[in-house]
Amino acid sequence: MSKKPVEKKDPGTTGHEWDGIQEFNNPLPRWWVWVFYLTIVWGLWYSIAYPAWPLIKGATAGYLGFSTRAEVAEDIERFKGMNAELETQLASADLTALEQGSDLHNYAIQSGRATFATWCSQCHGSGAAGNVGYPNLLDNDWLWGGSVEDIQLTVAHGIRSDEDEDTRYSEMPAFGDDYLSDEEIAQVVAYAMSLSPVTKDAADMSLVEAGAVVYEDNCSSCHMEDGTGDRAQGAPNLTDAIWLYGDDKATITDIVATGPYGVMPAWKGKLTDAQVNAVSAYIHQLGGGE
Numbered sequence: 521m522s523k524k525p526v527e528k529k530d531p532g533t534t535g536h537e538w539d540g541i542q543e544f545n546n547p548l549p550r551w552w553v554w555v556f557y558l559t560i561v562w563g564l565w566y567s568i569a570y571p572a573w574p575l576i577k578g579a580t581a582g583y584l585g586f587s588t589r590a591e592v593a594e595d596i597e598r599f600k601g602m603n604a605e606l607e608t609q610l611a612s613a614d615l616t617a618l619e620q621g622s623d624l625h626n627y628a629i630q631s632g633r634a635t636f637a638t639w640c641s642q643c644h645g646s647g648a649a650g651n652v653g654y655p656n657l658l659d660n661d662w663l664w665g666g667s668v669e670d671i672q673l674t675v676a677h678g679i680r681s682d683e684d685e686d687t688r689y690s691e692m693p694a695f696g697d698d699y700l701s702d703e704e705i706a707q708v709v710a711y712a713m714s715l716s717p718v719t720k721d722a723a724d725m726s727l728v729e730a731g732a733v734v735y736e737d738n739c740s741s742c743h744m745e746d747g748t749g750d751r752a753q754g755a756p757n758l759t760d761a762i763w764l765y766g767d768d769k770a771t772i773t774d775i776v777a778t779g780p781y782g783v784m785p786a787w788k789g790k791l792t793d794a795q796v797n798a799v800s801a802y803i804h805q806l807g808g809g810e
Contacts, residue, residue: 531545611794611797632801636648655764656762658807664688665751666804674688675800676788679783681784681786683785708734710725710726710731711731711735712758716761747759
């Protein structure tokens with residue numbers, strides 16, 4: 521005698537209905553429910569064991585005492601200990617005598633790269649190619665000299681820094697403040713533009729001759745009679761293809777009239793002697809150092 525098949529009944533529904541479609545209330549698998557409960561328990565334990573709950577001045581420390589900051593601090597101190605001897609040597613090193621490929625030279629370049637990225641790239645760019653008003657450190661155009669000693673001096677004491685009495689200092693007058701008339705400024709701008717291969721074609725040649733006289737009387741003491749500049753004064757070369765603030769007529773006119781006054785911080789005291797030497801060595805080997 522065959523058994524009558526058991527008719528399988530549908531489970532109950534959730535009570536929701538959408539356009540005549542109802543949703544079965546199928547229970548979750550027991551293993552899934554227990555895993556869910558375990559994750560809740562694990563989450564509660566984790567929030568107690570590790571820093572988690574935000575407070576007014578921080579977060580709960582956690583009974584395990586774990587701290588990622590402490591781990592990072594330990595790693596920093598460990599690496600400082602490993603590099604302590606090289607740091608000491610670098611702080612007093614003669615940068616002109618660093619032997620290429622030596623441990624000290626390699627350490628200086630790597631340390632200098634990190635220092636540059638942290639403290640210098642905001643102005644000079646991540647690749648050191650500069651920005652408007654901030655020199656390109658990859659070329660051979662150096663306002664204050666591109667030897668490693670000159671670079672180290674500039675980094676250490678800055679340019680026009682009020683914080684350092686040994687800072688490099690020079691100041692271009694604002695010739696628009698009762699020094700030169702608008703006509704004379706236009707004339708000297710035309711002459712300056714005629715000196716550079718970049719701006720020569722845009723120069724007003726009808727004003728160049730008169731501008732040469734204005735230049736000789738007011739500008740040649742710093743930029744030299746031939747316009748090649750004077751690094752001892754930080755006076756730029758006007759005969760090359762590099763214009764720090766821009767090479768259009770309006771910008772050059774504004775520079776002559778108002779006088780730029782760029783400031784670079786003195787990093788001595790803010791950085792260690794080893795860091796100053798390291799970033800100087802790094803900048804020098806980028807390609808533009810002399």
